[in-house]
Amino acid sequence: MKHTIKCLLVFAIFLFQACSNNQKMEDTKQQNALIFPKGEKITNGNFIGDVWLSALVQPDSLNQNAIGSVTFEPGTRTKWHSHPAGQIILALEGEGYYQEKGSPKVIVRKGDAVKCPPDIPHWHGASVNSTFIQLAITGREKGETIWLEAVTDEEYNGGLK
Amino acid sequence: MKHTIKCLLVFAIFLFQACSNNQKMEDTKQQNALIFPKGEKITNGNFIGDVWLSALVQPDSLNQNAIGSVTFEPGTRTKWHSHPAGQIILALEGEGYYQEKGSPKVIVRKGDAVKCPPDIPHWHGASVNSTFIQLAITGREKGETIWLEAVTDEEYNGGLK
Numbered sequence: 534m535k536h537t538i539k540c541l542l543v544f545a546i547f548l549f550q551a552c553s554n555n556q557k558m559e560d561t562k563q564q565n566a567l568i569f570p571k572g573e574k575i576t577n578g579n580f581i582g583d584v585w586l587s588a589l590v591q592p593d594s595l596n597q598n599a600i601g602s603v604t605f606e607p608g609t610r611t612k613w614h615s616h617p618a619g620q621i622i623l624a625l626e627g628e629g630y631y632q633e634k635g636s637p638k639v640i641v642r643k644g645d646a647v648k649c650p651p652d653i654p655h656w657h658g659a660s661v662n663s664t665f666i667q668l669a670i671t672g673r674e675k676g677e678t679i680w681l682e683a684v685t686d687e688e689y690n691g692g693l694k
Numbered sequence: 695m696k697h698t699i700k701c702l703l704v705f706a707i708f709l710f711q712a713c714s715n716n717q718k719m720e721d722t723k724q725q726n727a728l729i730f731p732k733g734e735k736i737t738n739g740n741f742i743g744d745v746w747l748s749a750l751v752q753p754d755s756l757n758q759n760a761i762g763s764v765t766f767e768p769g770t771r772t773k774w775h776s777h778p779a780g781q782i783i784l785a786l787e788g789e790g791y792y793q794e795k796g797s798p799k800v801i802v803r804k805g806d807a808v809k810c811p812p813d814i815p816h817w818h819g820a821s822v823n824s825t826f827i828q829l830a831i832t833g834r835e836k837g838e839t840i841w842l843e844a845v846t847d848e849e850y851n852g853g854l855k
């Protein structure tokens with residue numbers, strides 16, 4: 534009888550380990566699910582909190598679009614800013630916020646596309662509890678981004694549409 | 695003894711099912727990993743094989759970029775074509791090919807960015823054994839895509855750089 538119990542235990546440990554290894558493989562797959570590198574932490578003072586940028590495409594004389602993958606840790610955001618030729622945001626992961634001056638804040642989720650019109654002050658960032666990864670596609674044909682004042686906690690926590 | 699063997703079997707089935715349910719949950723996660731919808735099958739004759747398009751951003755007077763997510767089944771491709779204002783391709787999943795007229799074919803993998811210069815005939819598609827998902831960012835300010843001849847099997851299977 535003792536032998537049978539031992540046998541049962543060994544068998545259970547074997548199955549548990551097989552199951553656990555399978556889980557580890559899946560975790561690795563999830564890690565590999567990141568499409569673009571996280572890049573470098575932004576240190577230019579135009580972002581509040583830890584935000585990371587991976588520059589994917591540089592503008593040139595033939596195509597003036599700059600494309601970057603931006604990773605916002607939960608609670609982080611840009612300053613208010615505007616783009617002379619506008620911007621398109623594509624949400625790749627998590628949940629974030631987007632707000633244009635004078636309009637309510639909107640939630641942006643994985644798979645959403647947002648168009649920021651030229652010269653309209655706006656900010657974007659992660660929601661309180663989610664890391665938010667976005668592609669930013671910014672036309673540089675009319676000049677660089679114009680950085681404005683910080684987004685206050687009141688604005689960041691403000692009402693949703 | 696018979697009772698113990700039955701007990702052992704029931705226990706094994708229980709662990710196997712727990713492990714299997716865990717795998718199903720992971721499979722669902724992988725499915726949810728698709729960022730953008732697959733969209734509709736393209737039926738305009740400009741693609742060879744089953745290719746799917748999800749239009750994410752339409753051009754307008756303020757921002758002339760069109761953005762689509764394109765899913766190429768293995769072995770499928772565009773015809774040769776060119777864009778008056780160029781195009782940027784961002785590979786989101788799998789492995790594909792890109793070739794400009796007169797240059798060798800190159801492999802494009804998840805995370806890669808490719809710039810197609812204005813007016814340069816080129817084609818892109820999935821490699822033989824991989825579904826390939828890409829974002830296509832196409833400036834429409836100088837007109838629509840110009841479609842050319844089909845990519846032959848010899849061209850598709852041609853030499854790599």
